[in-house]
Amino acid sequence: MSSPTPLLSRWRRIDSVATVLWWSLSAICQANATLQWLSPTAELADRLSPGALIYSPGSDGFTQATSRWSVYEAPNISLVVVPSVENDVAETVKYANQNNLPFIAVSGGHGAIITESRVQNGIEIWMNQLNTVEIDGYVARVDGGALTKTVSHALWQAGKQTVLASGDIKTIDRTCDLWWAMQGAGHNFGIVTSVSVKIYDIQYPDWAYEMFTFTGDKVEGLFDNLNVHLLRNGWPPVNIVNFAIFKRVPEIDVKPIIYLWIFQEGATSVDSAYSKPFHHLGPSATGVGSGTYLDVPRWLGWDSDAPSCQNSGLANTRFPIDIRSYNVQAVRKAYDLFTDVTQKIPELNGSRFLFEGYSLQGVKAVPGESTAYAFREDNLLVAPVISWTPSGPDIARKATDFGKRLRQIIYEGTGRSELHSYVNYAFGDETPQNWYGYERQRQQRLLGLKNNYDPDRKFSFYAPIA
Template sequence: MYSLLLSFFVASRILISQASPLPFIFDRAVNDTTSLAPTPQNVQRQLGPLLAKGASLYFPGTPQFQDATSRWSTYKAPNIAVVVEPGSAKDVATAVSFANKFGIPYLAMNKGHGSTTTLGAIKNGIEIHVRSLNSITINADGKSASIGGGSYNQELINKLWSNGKASASGSCACVGLMGAGLGGGLGRYQGFYGLISDNLIDVDIVLASGETVTVSEKSNSDLWWGLRGAGHNFGIVTRFTMKIFDSPAQNWYFAQFVFTQDKLEKMVGLVNTMMDNGNQPKELMNYYLYAWNPAISTTEPVVIFTIYYIGTKEQAAKYTKPYFDLGPVFHNDSMVAYPELASATGLGDEDFSCAHGFNRVQYPVGLLNYNVSNTRAVYNLFKEQTVAVPALNLSTVVFEGYSLQGVKAVPAASTAYPHREDNILASILAVYAPNPALDSVAIPWARKVRDLMHSGQPGRQLNAYVNYAFGDETQEMVYGYEPWRLERLRGLKKKYDPKGKFNFYEPIKV
């Protein structure tokens, strides 16, 4: 996550827009069951006539291909030969069956935020760009919405807010809703409603066989368990139904503080007290980060701390007052409508946090609380490396402290999401312009920072949130240490993806 203040040292905001589909004219299909190179001619001739009206194929060298394959992190990006933009949900199944027939690897993509290095294993593949499947319909009962698999967080927030509704969604505006949800999906409303995955009612998914099935508590219930926390392993979601609720508040309050490093220990102590071992009120959440801000200091990183509160400034005052009293060098606070909150705090569609085209090396770790001396050591290591290698000074260390009542109300064994006991999600995000010479510096440094953060909680196993995972973690770190969890996931993998067609995103090893 990034603060609004990061814009001080970002030359310009980068907005990735979607090009309008430009349909190709297709030749008559040829009956061929042999292997097929995914060249423009072959795919246009063979796959084109099978797709619905409104579908598009994009090939390298075109602006549409560039837009559709652009990614938040360019490090170990998948190698794509052709993009299929479906005109309907049925086209997703058609593309999967076509790729299976000719032995071509494939990958679904929405907003391009997956950053695990396992994605780099796809070579000369087909990207199924589900972004076009982005419809959102509030159902007649007013308690659920039917949502296309290509919808993203800000779209859902805007639609629900305009109808007086709310639901679980991610905090960063530009992230695909179901991409996050298949790995659990943390966010600002989780104190009320739990994770994104906890709010699913049913899911239409294209399996590795090319078959489309509906998965719910009553239909394919074994897969229902696995989709909610390890879902990237099992298929492509084309549509889902999600619980929605009457909005608890139209406006949110936020307060953002910038501290110099000499206030770090006192600030972290205040955060520990406020979070109360994961028992903070469901209306209250926070995050803080280490980052460079030359407008404040050119010699050391600053500490940027943000409080979100579902309520008024006056109601939040008892939580914010200690931070005002601590003496920030800068602060900013405001009441905003919920759809404006992401942009107001540096997490909007047009902010650097959503910009594509950088290498982003990310390592996560789940924590119970903050070890004050450990957070100092992490700060020192962050400063040491970014001073030594200025090309890394877009990097951040982030600590996300969401409210937890809704998450912990769901029985831990009821879904594949394994980390409900974690109170804090910490991560190092090494950010730099693509440069192979920096990879060998950034990766071991990021891993060292992650390990240092974990060392502040002796005796705990290292939990790695799958949506932030780098790709070299153990299966246990990502999917849980209880033997029955991995056994169950491996059984589902053997049943629903025996040939490993969906082995490109933190794959379950069977």
């Protein structure tokens, strides 16, 4: 009996409160493939469109396509296919299945979860050419390979924005039983080739920010103020976003410094009601600016040209935890550990610790049981990002231990028995409960859909359900 064909999907979602755009990193389970399959690429090429590309190891195209934000525990790729039309994805999947080969779909190459390393001698489907954004009134069709910058810029130029808050090709909408699973766990079921989302006229084109630099003695005051003035008992202001980062900057201080950004939508300057408490802490430096939403990544240093977003040969691992509020004592303990380890192990001193606070009204307006995305009650995303230059197993072990210890401190500070871990940042040693929720009914529903649509576990390398 032949294996079932993995699912390719067009995901249509045009009337939801909070829309999630994602172009998943999906993979199939490891096959006992040999390199013998590399020679008959002509067979595959004959099945693809004229605009599709195939890259073999050693070519410039292969190097570019397989470069990743994190090289630690990366998938092992032996051939790259670059589809130019949707059907090229389907034909590549069919070819891989017929030859018992693993495959993985890649867009920006920022998936860093270590479960991807189980792909050996695999085919990479690089979605690079499937990157268009088509706008028709109040609906945008976004190709599966379109990166965030492409989407946001295309919509902004049209005066629009989203709501923040098998080889078979199928259209998935709310009438399909996969609709629930695609919203939070879709990488377990297929490769998204396009998504249609409802879009809206831009109401508030102006954005403003204030940036603060604090030394380590301000940890307690800073995170207490975040709890009181910006988190506001789990209902932060709808037009305010904040980020904080621990980072070593030797020219400023011998210990890690803390950057804080406050962003405000619909303003040319941040309202003092939000920024004044942080000025009273006595920052060592401040900065202000204004522009549009398109400027926000650049202000933060997370735009596509920023050093932190480059595929520069580093190992980058994240250890995320979702929490409801800051336990200030736990944050102090984590800061002290971050200081100690990055001083004693210089190879890890490029690491940083992220604290992300978004407005959540749209997220919380969606009933938790209505999608596979869990933990809508959480308010903050916290994640150590441990970075190093690969040089052997010893430093990798130390880096992993460092990240786990930092997360454990924050976890113990929550006082909860459950560890909630944001799947897009996951390290890979977490459980399906950590990623998709602890409710038995939720896990059973995911498993039932998995058994129905992917019984052979073709898509089980990125945060697998089972």
